[in-house]
Amino acid sequence: MPVRPAPAHILMTADALGGVWQYSLELAEGLGRRGLSVTVALMGPAPSDAALARAEAASGARIRPTGLPLDWTAGRPEDVTGAAAAIARLARAEGADLVHLHSPALALADFDVPVVAVCHSCVATWWAALGSGPLPDDLAWRADLAARGCRAADRLLAPTRAFAEATRSAYGLARAPEVVRNGRRLSDVPGVGEPASHAFTAGRLWDRAKNAAALDRLAARLAAPLLAAGPVEGPNGERFAADHLRLLGRLDAARMERELGQRPVFVSLARYEPFGLAVLEAAGSGCALVLSDIPSFSELWEDAAILVPAEDDAAAAEAVRRLLVDPERRGSLADAARIRAARYGTDAMAGGVLGVVRDLLSETGSRALDRTAAGAAA
Numbered sequence: 001m002p003v004r005p006a007p008a009h010i011l012m013t014a015d016a017l018g019g020v021w022q023y024s025l026e027l028a029e030g031l032g033r034r035g036l037s038v039t040v041a042l043m044g045p046a047p048s049d050a051a052l053a054r055a056e057a058a059s060g061a062r063i064r065p066t067g068l069p070l071d072w073t074a075g076r077p078e079d080v081t082g083a084a085a086a087i088a089r090l091a092r093a094e095g096a097d098l099v100h101l102h103s104p105a106l107a108l109a110d111f112d113v114p115v116v117a118v119c120h121s122c123v124a125t126w127w128a129a130l131g132s133g134p135l136p137d138d139l140a141w142r143a144d145l146a147a148r149g150c151r152a153a154d155r156l157l158a159p160t161r162a163f164a165e166a167t168r169s170a171y172g173l174a175r176a177p178e179v180v181r182n183g184r185r186l187s188d189v190p191g192v193g194e195p196a197s198h199a200f201t202a203g204r205l206w207d208r209a210k211n212a213a214a215l216d217r218l219a220a221r222l223a224a225p226l227l228a229a230g231p232v233e234g235p236n237g238e239r240f241a242a243d244h245l246r247l248l249g250r251l252d253a254a255r256m257e258r259e260l261g262q263r264p265v266f267v268s269l270a271r272y273e274p275f276g277l278a279v280l281e282a283a284g285s286g287c288a289l290v291l292s293d294i295p296s297f298s299e300l301w302e303d304a305a306i307l308v309p310a311e312d313d314a315a316a317a318e319a320v321r322r323l324l325v326d327p328e329r330r331g332s333l334a335d336a337a338r339i340r341a342a343r344y345g346t347d348a349m350a351g352g353v354l355g356v357v358r359d360l361l362s363e364t365g366s367r368a369l370d371r372t373a374a375g376a377a378a
Contacts, residue, residue, distance in 0.1 A: 011096035028061035030350025084109035104149035117153035129272035159275035162295035183349030186284030195263035219244035221317035260285035283337035
């Protein structure tokens with residue numbers, strides 16, 4: 001009996017502290033269904049052993065917690081470059097045919113195989129949206145590493161045209177990263193019964209990019225509750241205290257699915273959001289959306305959400321109130337959001353990344369995808 005050739009092997013890095021984790025798991029699952037083998041090198045704090053086991057079962061990937069520092073929480077440049085070198089050594093040890101990095105700064109190492117780096121978020125674009133004046137010293141060195149990493153990677157990806165252009169501008173790149181939308185596996189079954197009579201938001205509430213202070217002011221203007229899921233304390237000691245939001249804490253995937261399954265009005269007044277997986281999940285669950293009118297949300301959700309200025313909590317509160325008392329308008333907007341969300345599924349994301357992988361392996365003369373195709377046909 002002939003021996004089936006080994007499929008192309010992708011080493012992906014991931015961060016379990018935010019949306020990158022779900023992105024990585026769903027991408028790994030999508031690439032696995034297309035015949036690739038995926039190992040996820042998890043950096044930073046790791047979930048529990050039970051959670052990791054569930055993640056492996058759901059994604060089909062092998063997950064390797066590394067304990068390596070994250071670029072955005074590292075204390076010095078050497079921590080990031082050292083982590084990059086460790087990932088390059090791991091890629092060699094694992095026999096990876098290509099490396100998919102969740103942060104461009106990790107491209108600053110001697111990789112023997114092609115490198116794709118995804119621009120999920122970065123301090124330079126974050127500061128451009130939220131700060132004023134020059135970058136503080138603690139952010140400037142991180143931005144320098146990211147800029148150098150963007151130039152070192154063989155291919156750069158970004159989840160929206162808006163964020164791709166923001167990245168190009170922030171780092172003076174000759175061209176913007178290629179756009180491959182983030183995706184989630186969404187339910188094909190619409191919710192039944194009456195939607196919930198409250199509003200809901202989700203995200204890292206401690207991160208001022210999420211603009212939780214404006215959400216708290218919005219909550220004070222509503223008669224209905226505004227529930228907020230997500231951590232209120234960040235890894236570097238940032239904290240958010242709410243006066244009016246009803247805090248739910250960090251929710252696991254099952255609890256988040258249950259909350260969104262009630263189809264509350266979903267609100268985000270983010271001042272900076274390269275994509276917004278929580279918004280996509282809410283839209284796919286049949287929630288009507290009230291979002292800040294920032295470039296990424298406008299690009300993704302125009303005509304499928306009510307867009308208001310990020311700091312105009314009064315306008316946001318009025319939009320939420322009107323949806324809560326107008327079932328027809330709310331249902332129409334929820335339907336539009338579900339239809340739009342269908343464009344941003346796991347299949348589209350995995351297909352886009354696979355196209356980039358094929359191009360790079362073809363350019364380098366790799367036989368890895370030929371092995372994958374032969375194995376799939378065997």
